[in-house]
Amino acid sequence: MEIERVSRETIKPSSPTPSHLRVYPLSFIDNIFVCNVPLLFFYNSNKSYDQNSKISQLKTSLSHVLSKYYIFAGRLKNRITIECDDQGVSFLVTKIKNKLSDILKHPEEKLLNSLFADGLQWKDVDPSAALVAIQINCFECGGIAISICMNHKCGDASTLINLMKEWAIINKKLEEENEEELLILPFPLHEGGGSIFPQKNLPIFPESVHNRQKNIACKRFVFQPSIIKFLKELTSSSSIRYPSRVLVVKAWIYKHAISSMGRNFKTSSFQMVVDLRKRMIPPLSEKCVGNIVWISTMFADKEEMELKDVVYKIKEGLSEFCDVYPKLFGGNNFLLLSEFMNKVINLKSKKKDGIGFSSWCNFPIYEVDFGWGKPTWVTTCGCPWKNFVILMDRKDGNGIDAIVNLEENHMTEFEQEYVKLLQ
Numbered sequence: 001m002e003i004e005r006v007s008r009e010t011i012k013p014s015s016p017t018p019s020h021l022r023v024y025p026l027s028f029i030d031n032i033f034v035c036n037v038p039l040l041f042f043y044n045s046n047k048s049y050d051q052n053s054k055i056s057q058l059k060t061s062l063s064h065v066l067s068k069y070y071i072f073a074g075r076l077k078n079r080i081t082i083e084c085d086d087q088g089v090s091f092l093v094t095k096i097k098n099k100l101s102d103i104l105k106h107p108e109e110k111l112l113n114s115l116f117a118d119g120l121q122w123k124d125v126d127p128s129a130a131l132v133a134i135q136i137n138c139f140e141c142g143g144i145a146i147s148i149c150m151n152h153k154c155g156d157a158s159t160l161i162n163l164m165k166e167w168a169i170i171n172k173k174l175e176e177e178n179e180e181e182l183l184i185l186p187f188p189l190h191e192g193g194g195s196i197f198p199q200k201n202l203p204i205f206p207e208s209v210h211n212r213q214k215n216i217a218c219k220r221f222v223f224q225p226s227i228i229k230f231l232k233e234l235t236s237s238s239s240i241r242y243p244s245r246v247l248v249v250k251a252w253i254y255k256h257a258i259s260s261m262g263r264n265f266k267t268s269s270f271q272m273v274v275d276l277r278k279r280m281i282p283p284l285s286e287k288c289v290g291n292i293v294w295i296s297t298m299f300a301d302k303e304e305m306e307l308k309d310v311v312y313k314i315k316e317g318l319s320e321f322c323d324v325y326p327k328l329f330g331g332n333n334f335l336l337l338s339e340f341m342n343k344v345i346n347l348k349s350k351k352k353d354g355i356g357f358s359s360w361c362n363f364p365i366y367e368v369d370f371g372w373g374k375p376t377w378v379t380t381c382g383c384p385w386k387n388f389v390i391l392m393d394r395k396d397g398n399g400i401d402a403i404v405n406l407e408e409n410h411m412t413e414f415e416q417e418y419v420k421l422l423q
Contacts, residue, residue: 001111002097003137010130011059012088013066013073024071024082025194026153029291031079031204033152036133037160038121040112041368042100042377045142054144055093055136058370061171062091062134069163071154071193071289076127080199082154089132092117100143104377109218112381120149122383132163144372155192156291158275161363168368175371192289217411218382218403221418223249225398235311243311246361246391249400251310252421253389257355257406258305260413265302269354270314272296279326296321359391366395379403 066073066089074084103111113121117133131154137145150160223231223245231248243251250272258268274296277284284292298317300310365378380390382403390403406414 001102001114003114004095004097006093006095006138008090008092010088011062011066011091011134013070013086014060014063015067017067017070017073017084017086021070022084023077024074024084025199026080026082027194027197027290028199028204029197029293030153030155030193031199033291034124035122035152036120036125036149037152037157038116038147038149038380039157039160039164039365040115040148040379040381041146041164041365041375042104043144043146043370043372044100044376045139046372051138051142051144054370054372055138057171057174058136058146059091061174061370062089062167064170065163065167068166069289072132072150072163074131075129076125076131076151076153079204080194082131088130089134090117090130092133092135094135094137096137096139098139099141100139100145100376101141103145107220107377107379109382112379115145116147116149116381121381122385125151125153152291155289156273156275156293157358157360158277158286158292158363159289161360161365161368162287162289164368165364168370172369172371196284196288196290196292213384213386215408216384216386216405217408218384218405219411219415221253221402221404222394223400223402224394225396227421228398228400231307235308237308237312239312240315243315245398245400246359247311247314249391249402250357250359250389251307251314253402253404254314254355254357255305255307255310256414256417257387257389257404257410258353260406260410260417261353262410262413265353267299267301268305270298270300270317271354271356272314272318273356273358274318274321276326279322281326294321294325296325354387356388357391358389361391361393361400363393365393366397 070084070086071082073086073088074082075087077083113119115135115137117135120133131151133149135147137147139145148160148164150163228245228248231252232243232245235243235248235251254270272295273293276292276294277286277288296318298313300313304310304313366374368375368378377395379392379401380403382405385405386407388405392401392403393399394401404414
């Protein structure tokens with residue numbers, strides 16, 4: 001695929017950030033993260049729109065949204081604060097001498113990676129760099145792919161998707177010539193970061209630096225609604241009569257990923273990123289900015305790896321987690337939080353068989369409409385960390401895309417199990 005870089009510039013907020021909002025405190029969870037989170041949106045050709053005018057309008061709407069999401073235009077001051085000094089975000093434009101359909105038919109990882117700015121996806125961040133980098137990829141057919149990489153210290157996947165959705169809403173208002181409505185959009189950052197999970201007396205925990213590992217294979221597996229229905233029927237029990245689609249896909253992947261490792265283990269771990277917004281007491285707004293997440297961990301013995309048992313263990317582990325940890329976050333249980341954080345760090349340092357999951361399902365990724373229609377496909381790229389899985393909705397809202405990262409010698413057996421499932 002031939003890519004030509006057309007331009008690179010910095011987009012700044014349309015209005016200056018007020019002085020009382022210039023220092024944004026990071027939470028003790030924000031402090032841990034050190035990579036860039038990537039997301040990629042594909043939009044089919046719409047001949048009624050000129051690509052150059054689209055790009056010009058995207059810059060204008062981005063400038064407007066940055067005046068609302070002001071922390072993204074700032075820079076890291078240190079481990080615990082962002083200076084909201086309106087330096088802006090990176091904005092690149094490319095032209096691609098291929099059709100959008102070429103990528104959609106064969107979404108190879110190398111091609112997807114080339115659509116991100118400066119190869120920042122999942123890389124550890126440069127503390128002096130822009131917190132957000134956007135690349136607008138213009139295909140010769142008229143289609144567009146918009147990629148974004150966000151410094152993970154600013155927030156989680158929910159934060160990133162909300163930023164994109166707000167940007168799209170503003171762009172659509174400009175399309176409809178309703179610019180005056182932009183003046184009444186509220187600041188979305190009335191709560192977030194350190195205002196929810198303050199650093200206070202907690203120690204500054206080590207950053208979760210991810211070394212790029214060799215011999216890691218990344219593959220995409222599509223779980224169509226028919227397959228998910230089959231897995232639900234297979235795992236339904238008196239304990240869990242109606243397992244969710246995300247639950248059964250997680251369980252199947254976990255079971256067969258562990259099996260593919262082929263080692264004689266006694267116990268394996270299942271780690272899952274949990275969005276705390278709705279689980280806090282009282283619940284937080286879905287637009288809350290920051291890393292409002294925690295890790296739920298469960299362990300399974302070798303004799304507990306039947307699929308139905310795995311579904312039950314994951315469900316039970318999440319229920320126990322939700323009964324305990326959101327209450328800790330809502331109070332001043334800093335000692336308990338510190339102890340739990342150290343357990344997570346110690347678990348990561350041990351070479352134990354385990355799989356980590358981050359589910360981006362049920363987020364409004366297909367609602368990100370800039371005025372040209374909803375995206376044809378939304379995805380992320382594979383990360384170079386072994387035994388890690390990202391789940392995302394298919395456009396139909398029922399199927400699931402699984403981006404699976406395993407060691408190369410384990411991926412082959414995992415693929416064979418997937419082929420059996422399809423049969």
